[in-house]
Amino acid sequence: MGLLSKKDAALITDPFADNNPITIQVLGICSALAITAELKASIVMAVSVLFVLGIGNVVISLMRNIIPSKIRIIVQLIVVATLVIIVDLVLKAFQYELSKTLGAFIGLIITNCIIMGRFEAFALANGPWKSFLDGIGNAVGYGVILIIVGFFRELLGSGTLLGFKVLGDPIEKTGLYSIGYENNGFMLLAPMALIVVGIIIWIQRSRNEALIEDN
């Protein structure tokens, strides 16, 4: 990347793998689990968080020298809440059906720990450009996990991806269903999200031994 220095590039790529917000930093789990039954909802959630975290990090970073530290949490919450209201209104205007399915979970981006966590840990101590990169990097790292979980849950649970029947038609028995494949309805239930994330963590940590916890 010619545009970015090595350090700046690391800000974007680190959260992608070895410092992933969900699997390593344990932030932002709530929304990651609740809305991943469909791939489309996961993608919309990932994009919303990308928007809120990218812009929010810049705003907080610009204000970092004038926020009194005692009330910084309230200030941060107000900034996030404003951004989330924008997201919510945009979704209601252009994707009404989807905004109904996501329901309260768009509002819950406000208390998504990723956002507060990055504000506290990064934006309050760094300049706007770096904060922007950090925000984008973390939001992408979050989005990747969301999309992986959404992909598997929708594929195995209802045999579709983004609503397209990729495995054939379960009623007319075409495609995979003609040889006796069945959808696993269990994948659509909420608890399976936890187990899928658990398995992702397992795979990631077996590939990178340094991440293993000592209990």
Next chain:
Amino acid sequence: MEHLELFFKSIFIDNMVFATFLGMCSYLAVSKKVTTAVGLGAAVIFVLAVTVPLNWLLDQYILQPGALSWLGAEYAEYDLSFLSFILFIATIATMVQLVEIIVEKFSPSLYNSLGIFLPLIAVNCAILGGSLFMQSREIATLGLATTYGIGSGIGWFLAILAIAAIREKIRYSNIPAPLRGLGITFIVTGLMAIGFMSFGGMLTGGDEEEKDAPKTEAVIEVKEEVKAKEMNNKELANNTKEIIE
């Protein structure tokens, strides 16, 4: 009856952690020891019991379409519901700060035990989630909103207590190394959530008229079950402590 139904529904069927995955961040981060888990859980019950009714009042008299009509006829057409996120979170953040000050003043011992957890709670999704679900489920009266807040808080408390007890015990089992810590906690929580899904039938089924009598029995049974579970958890925790010692 209505209150009792909502109370048990919010504890078991719509359990904050297992059914809607709210407050997972602190649930995972603070559940390493039973004592700290109890402290955080108590603080969550307390804050939910205060903020849900408060936000209910805000919702009824300021935010809903037409809610401002008490100010006069010309305000009746205003719809401020787009402001609910910002008002709810502001209430919660202020209440948490206020509660912190009051508790510090009147009960220093409680403050010392809750101390570090109170500020954390402002950003716990379970608190904002409680208010948002209260809004989207259109809970009818102030009393019901209070019941809902307390019930959800107790549900969250039970969940974090259970996982903390399990995590204290699980240290002595032989888990594959990459799965240790976070991984196994996720999977255990998943299994517990599947268990909690069995409560789903508790308040459904049966006709409207016949529903009341058998339901109370079921509720009592469940209560006892949970008590037994809690006892088990406590025993587990005590055993663990003994082993450590």
